[in-house]
Amino acid sequence: MATAYIINQESRVVVVIPDVEKIEGNTVCGKNASASGIDLNQTKIIVIETSLDIKRGDTFPDEYEDISEQFRKLSKDDQIDEMNTTIGALLLENANHRAMLTSLEDNVGGLYYLK
Incomplete structure (x- = not known):
């Protein structure tokens, strides 16, 4: 199971949390x-696959790969913000597509009346 190490700016271990869940x-x-x-301004959370024989x-x-992103959970507020951003982008894209369709309809209508 993965272990979390909270380290300070000098790379000193402040806290060790074994068996990280989230x-x-x-x-x-x-x-x-x-x-x-x-x-998080003074320390960093690093999660690695194995437990090391190091303490506070x-x-x-430095040679270990940080996998902390695999354990990060978005808070509900962050999830709502992310969904609102996505919905806003989709609405804008939809409006742009509608404007293009309207323009195409106008062009086709103009060509039809030229005959």
Whole structure:
């Protein structure tokens, strides 16, 4: 199971959360532990596939791939904002297509009356 490491700007481990289940905003939830209120301006959440033998205060090694995006859950507000943005883009695209169709209809109508 994946393990989350919250590290500071000097790459020092601040918190270790084993068995990560999800990350929501500034909260990391594991099977038996969680951390919330994480200052994302001062720290970074890194999730890797394996558990390392490092603890608080140790330097986090650079060679591991961060897979934290796989555990990030969008909050309901973020989901609503994303849906509203998508709906707005689709409405604009629909309006553009309708305008093109109207223009084509006008052109075809003009050609019809030329005969």
